Amino acid sequence: MFWLKQLLKEPYNALRTARDREFIGLLWRYGDKPRHRLTEVRFGKYRLRVPDTMSFLFQHQEIFADAFYEFTSDHPQPVILDCGANVGMSVLYFKERYPQARVIAFEAEASIAELLRENLQSNGITDVEVIDKAVWTDDQGVQFGSEAADSSSIYSESAQMNLVPSVRLRDYLRKEKRIDFLKIDIEGAEIDVLADCADSLGHVENLFVEFHSYIGHSQSLAGVVKVFEENGFRYYVDTNQHRKRPFVNHRYRGNATMDLQLNIFGWRE
Known part of the structure; x- marks a missing residue:
C-alpha cells in the first residue's frame, strides 16, 4: 500500500545499513550531551576527542552513514x-x-x-x-x-x-x-x-x-x-x-x- 510505504520509508532508511544503525546508537549515546564541550567519543573501532558532540554526530551521518565521500579509484x-x-x-x-x-x-x-x-x-x-x-x-x-x-x-x-x-x-x-x-x-x-x-x-x-x-x-x-x-x-x-x-x-x-x-x-x- 502506497501510504504505508511512505509512512515507513524514513524509519526503514534510518535502519537500513550497519552504519545507519550505528548512527542511531550514537544519537542515543551522545545526542543529549552538552554542546561545545571537549568529549571523548567512540564508534566502531575508532576513539576520538571532539570539541562538540553535535558536530560529531552530523559528521558521522554524512561521512560514514550516508557515505558522502565514497569514490572509486583504479589506483591502490x-x-x-x-x-x-x-x-x-x-x-x-x-x-x-x-x-x-x-x-x-x-x-x-x-x-x-x-x-x-x-x-x-x-x-x-x-x-x-x-x-x-x-x-x-x-x-x-x-x-x-x-x-x-x-x-x-x-x-x-x-x-x-x-x-x-x-x-x-x-x-x-x-x-x-x-x-x-x-x-x-x-x-x-x-x-x-x-x-x-x-x-x-x-x-x-x-x-x-x-x-x-x-x-x-x-x-x-x-x-x-x-x-x-x-x-x-x-x-x-x-x-x-x-x-x-x-x-x-x-x-x-x-x-x-x-x-x-x-x-x-x-x-x-
Missing part, C-alpha cells in the same frame, strides 16, 4: 587532498576505504588541528600529512574567526577575527600529477579558492565542494558551478536543508549567519 594509493579536515572523521573514512592512500589534510584552526593529529595517532594512522594552515588564495595569511567546532570561518561574526597562516591550494594542486579526490569544506572560502585554482583542476578525478552562502555577502553559486562545468565535471547538487516556506524562511536551519548550504559532487565520466 589514491591521492586525496582534504581541505577542512576538522577532527579527522573524513580522514578516518578515506584511510578505512583506501589504507594506502596518500592523504594531505588541511585544518586552519590550531586547536582543531591539534585534535586532528591526536585522533589520527590514537587510531594508529601515522602516514597522513597534516597542515595546520588555512586553504586560501595565497600564503600571506587570512583573517579567520574561531567557533571552536566545525563552523570557524573567514565570515565568522560571533568570534574574534585573527590572522592565521595560509597556503595557496593552487600550489598544492600543481605539485601532483593526479589527484583522485579533492574535498573542499572551508566554510565560505571555497568561493575565492576555486576561482584562484580554476585552471588547475584538470587532473582532479573527483571533486567535492561544500558551498556556503553567508547573509550580507554575494552568494556566488554561479561562479562555483562554472568551475565544475569548465573543467569537464559531471556534477550533482544536494542539500540537507529541505526547508519549508523558503520565500519567508530565509535562514539555514535558523542559522544567524548563513542562508544556504549545498553539497556539490563532481566526477569525470
Whole structure:
C-alpha cells in the first residue's frame, strides 16, 4: 500500500545499513550531551576527542552513514587532498576505504588541528600529512574567526577575527600529477579558492565542494558551478536543508549567519 510505504520509508532508511544503525546508537549515546564541550567519543573501532558532540554526530551521518565521500579509484594509493579536515572523521573514512592512500589534510584552526593529529595517532594512522594552515588564495595569511567546532570561518561574526597562516591550494594542486579526490569544506572560502585554482583542476578525478552562502555577502553559486562545468565535471547538487516556506524562511536551519548550504559532487565520466 502506497501510504504505508511512505509512512515507513524514513524509519526503514534510518535502519537500513550497519552504519545507519550505528548512527542511531550514537544519537542515543551522545545526542543529549552538552554542546561545545571537549568529549571523548567512540564508534566502531575508532576513539576520538571532539570539541562538540553535535558536530560529531552530523559528521558521522554524512561521512560514514550516508557515505558522502565514497569514490572509486583504479589506483591502490589514491591521492586525496582534504581541505577542512576538522577532527579527522573524513580522514578516518578515506584511510578505512583506501589504507594506502596518500592523504594531505588541511585544518586552519590550531586547536582543531591539534585534535586532528591526536585522533589520527590514537587510531594508529601515522602516514597522513597534516597542515595546520588555512586553504586560501595565497600564503600571506587570512583573517579567520574561531567557533571552536566545525563552523570557524573567514565570515565568522560571533568570534574574534585573527590572522592565521595560509597556503595557496593552487600550489598544492600543481605539485601532483593526479589527484583522485579533492574535498573542499572551508566554510565560505571555497568561493575565492576555486576561482584562484580554476585552471588547475584538470587532473582532479573527483571533486567535492561544500558551498556556503553567508547573509550580507554575494552568494556566488554561479561562479562555483562554472568551475565544475569548465573543467569537464559531471556534477550533482544536494542539500540537507529541505526547508519549508523558503520565500519567508530565509535562514539555514535558523542559522544567524548563513542562508544556504549545498553539497556539490563532481566526477569525470
